[in-house]
Amino acid sequence: MMRLQVFLARAGVASRRKAEALIQQGFVRVNGEVARLGQKVGPQDLVEVAGQRVALPERVVLALHKPKGYTTTRFDPHAAKTVYELLPDIPGLHPVGRLDRDSEGLLLLTNDGELTFRLTHPRYGVVKVYRVWTERGTLPEAVCRRLLKGVLLEDGPAQALACRPAPGGALLTLGEGRKREVRRMLKAVGYPVRRLLRVQVGPIRLGDLPPGTWRRLSPEEEKALLRQVGLE
Template sequence: MPENKKIRLAKFLAQSGVASRRKAEELIISGKVKVAGKIVKEPATTIDPSSLEIRVNNQPIILEEKVYYLLNKPVGYLSSVSDPHHDKTVLDLVPQEPRVFPVGRLDKDSQGLMILTNDGDLAYQLTHPKFEVKKIYRVKVDKRITADLAKKLLSGVSLTEGRAKADKVLIKSVYELEIVIHQGWKRQIRRMLESLGYQVLLLERIAEGKVKLGKLALGKYKRLSLKDLL
């Protein structure tokens, strides 16, 4: 990084692959970040990384090459960096260096497209609600699908977080839907369908933004470039 190039601390941590911008801010506020040996709790603090040592949880932070992986996540893997119960995580399916993290989440019982990266700025652009990045899911349910179900998904159902709506619904067969959403609430599609009396038998994310899962085999990954994602 050029000399005297000042940058917000939270942005630097995101660019370093420590975490997404929002998670980086949480790390700073919780007192886990040191600049030149001193704890800094203000995410907007500007720093010059070329002349100051930055540590997170007492580990020095060094800028790494940005990497982007598209993974076809199988059922049974957690979309997290680690798990205290030692369950399998998506990090078990991609190279260990440089260290990456999953962008957003896909619950353990679901499969399909996941993006992993060490680029916190990219993660922010894909996950922050203001960007309204659309995600497409293939969903199989336990009962016959009706036109009324599609209408209710489009008009919205009440969840704890608020009104959950599908942006688009396609009926693919008697038991299969394709649902497009930009909201990203936890287990959102499952909860929406459960509230309408349906159980999800299969949930697969097949697209996110401009990225499509395509024919990538289950459990496999491929490397992408930034232009593939934005």
């Protein structure tokens, strides 16, 4: 059994917040009756939105090695290339968070809206690990300590959870994913990013996946991901 708004998000009808609005506006019925916000449903229940039956699709979670130059969006008239050119045509498939056009590395994609919500919400503590190279080379330990203490950006303070100097740059761990956050943090401490590669999201690692290719998560990886956000 799960809450109706979670069911609708997992089914790809809408985000959880928009699903709640659909329920409150009376567009959703369960077993022929107008649904209530917070109502729970199971496999035996008939769920309809605006008269159309809704069912949970098979959950799909993909790992893509996003190359530089690709935009993390489906439709963008200003983008030369999007990540969807590299992916199979799966209904409802969408990125979990973003990597900016100039960044590379691990991008997770799924057709499960509730999983996306939990993976991107700070409450669930899903960390992201980045290998960065800077225009000034390897980060000194003192700069790492500054990043661990936190720096002030235009949209508020930002703090690394871990920082380790690495040849030409550093290995950084963050607990959130604000727009271009890693680049802005390093610029704030005087080490502009030359190259950025995301190598891990939660328990999922990029590994040796070649640039521009994708793979489906193994059952063990998917189970670990779901366990981390309480969706086992």
